[in-house]
Amino acid sequence: MAVGFAIILVSIAVGIWSYARDAANHSYDRLLSGAAFAILERTLVTPTGPSVEIPYSALELIGLAESDRVFYRIFTANGKTLTGSGNLPQPEQYKPSDQPVFFDTHYSGEDVRFLLQGRFLAGAGYGDWVVVQIGQTRIARDAFAREMMINAIALLLLVTAIGLGFVWFGINRALSPLIGIERQLRHREPTDFSPIQITPPREVASLTRSINGLILRHKKSLDNAQAFIADVAHQTRTSLGALQGLLESASRQSDADQQQARIKQAEEQAQRTIRLTNQLLSHAMIIHRADNTPLARKVLIDVVRTAFGDIIRDYLKYDTEFSIESDLAADEQVFVMLDEIGIREALRNLVDNAIKHGKAPHKIDILVRKSGEKCHLIVDDNGPGIDVGKHASVLERFSSLSTGTGLGLAIVNAVAERHHAELILGQSPAGGLRVEMVFPVVEGGQE
DSSP: OHHHHHHHHHHHHHHHHHHHHHHHHHHHHHHHHHHHHHHHHTEEEETTEEEEOOOHHHHHHHTTSTTOOEEEEEEETTSOEEEEOTTOOOOTTOOOOSSOEEEEEEETTEEEEEEEEEEEEEETTEEEEEEEEEEEESHHHHHHHHHHHHHHHHHHHHHHHHHHHHHHHHHHHHHHHHHHHHHHHHTOOTTOOOOOOOOOOHHHHHHHHHHHHHHHHHHHHHHHHHHHHHHHHHHHHHHHHHHHHHHHHHHHOOSHHHHHHHHHHHHHHHHHHHHHHHHHHHHHHHHHHHHHOOOEEEEHHHHHHHHHHHHHHHTTTSOEEEEEEEOSOTTOOOEEEEOHHHHHHHHHHHHHHHHHHSOSSEEEEEEEEEETTEEEEEEEEOSOOOOGGGTTGGGSTTOOSSSSOSOHHHHHHHHHHHTTOEEEEEEOTTSSEEEEEEEEEEOTTOO
16 A cells, blocks of 8 residues: 555656746746746837837836846847847747747746737837847746645655555455454364454454354364265175175085075175175265365267266176167257266266166166257166155165165266256156156356
8 A cells, every 4th residue: 555655656746846847837837927028018119210118117027026037028039139138049930029928948048938028119210129038047936846746745644644644544444354353263272163253343244254154164074074984884784794794604604506506595685795896986986075175167969978988898798788879960069068088977876776776688778958048958768766755865875775875866867966066866668767867958158
């Protein structure tokens, strides 16, 4: 603020100095004009030519500036000097006129302000211009300009000092609550996520609300992470415990058939544990990307085709028929804000659920269509489907209607939330489950 005030002060000072010089010139020029007019009034035509009688009033006007020297000359248009100093300077191409002409020059070792003003005399067989030239040194007028400048700058400095004082007081007053906020945050325990207790002025109220909002978001994120870790620990411990129990039971069996049966059960349990671990990692990745990876504008059908191509290769060993269709025109591109990895994980879990819970031959159909400002991604299977009353519960983590992990549809739900998409469960034409994700469409030029 001080630098800003200094720049403003310098700018105003330059303007004041220009104004002070103009004001001084205007004031003293009136003296020169008055003296010249008085002299011209006493200029007459005689039988011998023009005659000049310098009145005392003219000398008195010029003498008001006691510290200045005065130069004068009265001459005709042809350059003949009637009285005064004959070597006074004139501007180039000067022509006599009844309008006053002022100019500044250096003369006799000093800066001098000159006036030229003429009068046309006619009579007694004479007709020509008579010009009065009066010069006055700039001592008095420069002193007057400096005095105006100093007084104005002094007033400006006083106003600036008062203004800076108010600014300093206002800023410190407005920002003083930040000291309280800093003190609260410094002495706060890492586990304390309570809002900052302070009543700030409106200048920093939005900052306080933003900090409290950040604290609440961190608390929510930490609570979700802790709940997820607790669920993961419980599910992993349970699965590993079951696997260990089956292996111990197999080792104690004396009958070979019973031992092989226990080993087969252990293998199945190991497969379930591996699937659980993969889905837990997938779910954690989706949550992490939601917090750290921005969505990108993509053509939905292109992303679905790429992801589905990768998924099909992983499930070629199963008796499954895949199809992907779109009711969009061949040259129509529908843009959606997407995370390609999230879409791929959602589709992979839907395919995995359909194969795990359905019976061969499996049939999985994907349809992409547009309605208004929405784009629909639909996945149909021919599995057993899900009752309408259980649609809400199957979207929760570790909620399963059979022996599954209960994470497949929870991952799909997390992906839908990540994309601000609506997730709808229903019945497919084949009697199985229909999962529909409805995305908002963005314009092709948006990012």
